[in-house]
Amino acid sequence: MDTIVQPGGPIRSAARRPLGGGGFREIGAVRKAMLNKYARAFFTRVLTPFAALLLRWGVSPDAVTLIGTAGSVAGALVFFPRGEFFWGTITITLFIFSDLVDGNMARQAGTSSRWGAFLDSTLDRVADAAIFGGLALWYAGQGDNELLCAVAICCLASGQVVSYTKARGESLGFPVDVSGLVERAERLVLTLVAAGVAGLHGFGVPYVEWLLPVALWLVAVGSLVTVGQRMLTVRRESREAEAAA
Ligand SMILES: CCCCCCCC/C=C\CCCCCCCC(=O)OC[C@H](COP(=O)(O)OP(=O)(O)OC[C@H]1O[C@@H](n2ccc(N)nc2=O)[C@H](O)[C@@H]1O)OC(=O)CCCCCCC/C=C\CCCCCCCC
Ligand SMILES: O=P([O-])([O-])O[C@@H]1[C@@H](O)[C@H](O)[C@@H](O)[C@H](O)[C@@H]1O
Ligand SMILES: [Mg+2]
Numbered sequence: 642m643d644t645i646v647q648p649g650g651p652i653r654s655a656a657r658r659p660l661g662g663g664g665f666r667e668i669g670a671v672r673k674a675m676l677n678k679y680a681r682a683f684f685t686r687v688l689t690p691f692a693a694l695l696l697r698w699g700v701s702p703d704a705v706t707l708i709g710t711a712g713s714v715a716g717a718l719v720f721f722p723r724g725e726f727f728w729g730t731i732t733i734t735l736f737i738f739s740d741l742v743d744g745n746m747a748r749q750a751g752t753s754s755r756w757g758a759f760l761d762s763t764l765d766r767v768a769d770a771a772i773f774g775g776l777a778l779w780y781a782g783q784g785d786n787e788l789l790c791a792v793a794i795c796c797l798a799s800g801q802v803v804s805y806t807k808a809r810g811e812s813l814g815f816p817v818d819v820s821g822l823v824e825r826a827e828r829l830v831l832t833l834v835a836a837g838v839a840g841l842h843g844f845g846v847p848y849v850e851w852l853l854p855v856a857l858w859l860v861a862v863g864s865l866v867t868v869g870q871r872m873l874t875v876r877r878e879s880r881e882a883e884a885a886a
C-alpha cells in the first residue's frame with residue numbers, strides 16, 4: 642500500500658493497481674474539480690480546530706458521518722417538499738459540513754480507514770438522494786411542475802451515476818484519472834446556494850425564485866457531461882491497459 646498525500650486535502654491510502662503489461666497506476670491521485678482543488682485547503686484550515694475539539698470530547702469520525710447524514714436527510718425531507726427552501730438549506734448546510742469534518746478528524750486522530758471511506762461515500766449518496774428527492778417531491782406536489790420534477794430526478798440519478806463511474810472504475814483497477822466538470826461539491830454548492838436564495842422569495846424578496854430551476858438545469862446537464870467524461874476516461878484507460886498487455 643502507498644500513502645498519497647494530497648496538498649490541502651486528505652491523505653489517502655491507495656493501492657498501486659496493475660494495468661496489464663506490468664504497469665502500475667496509483668488510485669486516488671486524480672485530477673480534481675474546481676472546489677476540491679481550491680476550496681478544500683481553506684475549509685481544512687478553518688475546520689481543523691473544530692475537528693480537534695470534537696476529538697477531545699470523545700466524538701468519533703463515524704458518529705460525525707452518521708449525524709451529519711441524518712441531519713441533512715431530515716432537513717431535505719422535512720423542508721424541501723413543503724417549499725421551505727430557506728430553512729431547508731440552512732439546516733442542510735449546518736449538517737453537510739460534517740462531510741469535511743469527519744475525514745479531518747480521522748486524519749488528525751490517525752484513524753483513517755477503508756471502512757471510514759466506505760461509510761463516508763455511501764452516506765454521501767444517501768444525503769444527495771434526500772436533497773434532490775426532496776426537491777423532486779416539491780415539484781411533483783405543490784410546486785406543480787412536471788418538467789422541473791423530471792430535472793430534479795435527473796440531478797439525483799446522474800449524480801449517483803457520476804459517483805458510480807468512479808467507484809466501479811476503481812474497483813476494476815483503473816485510475817479513473819478525472820473528476821470531470823461537476824463533482825459532488827459543485828453539485829451541492831450550486832443547488833444549495835440557489836435553493837437558499839430562492840427561499841428568500843417566501844420572505845417577500847422578488848425575482849429570486851427562478852434561481853433554483855436554473856441551478857437544477859445546470860446541475861443536471863453538468864452531471865450528464867461528467868458521466869460522459871468519466872466513461873470516456875475509463876474507456877481510454879481500459880484500451881491503454883489492453884495495449885500495454
Ligand atoms: C448569497 C449566499 C451566498 C452563499 C455563498 C456560499 C458559498 C459557498 C460556501 C461554501 C462552499 C463550501 C465548499 C467546500 C467544498 C470543498 C471541496 C471539498 O472538499 O469537497 C469534498 C468534501 C468532502 O469530501 P470527502 O468526504 O471525500 O472528504 P473527507 O475530508 O471527509 O475525507 C474522506 C476520507 O476520510 C476518512 N474518513 C472519513 C469519514 C470517516 N467516518 N472515517 C474516515 O476514516 C477516509 O479515509 C475517507 O476516505 O465536501 C463535500 O463534498 C461537501 C461539500 C459541502 C458543500 C457545502 C454546501 C453549502 C453551500 C452553500 C450554502 C449556502 C447557503 C445559502 C443560504 C442563502 C441565504 C440567503
Ligand atoms: O464522485 P463524485 O460524487 O463527484 O465526488 C465525491 C467526492 O468528491 C467526495 O470526495 C466523496 O466523498 C464522495 O463520495 C464522492 O465520490
Ligand atoms: Mg467526509
Ligand SMILES: [Mg+2]
Nearest residue numbers: 740761762765
Ligand atoms: Mg464525503
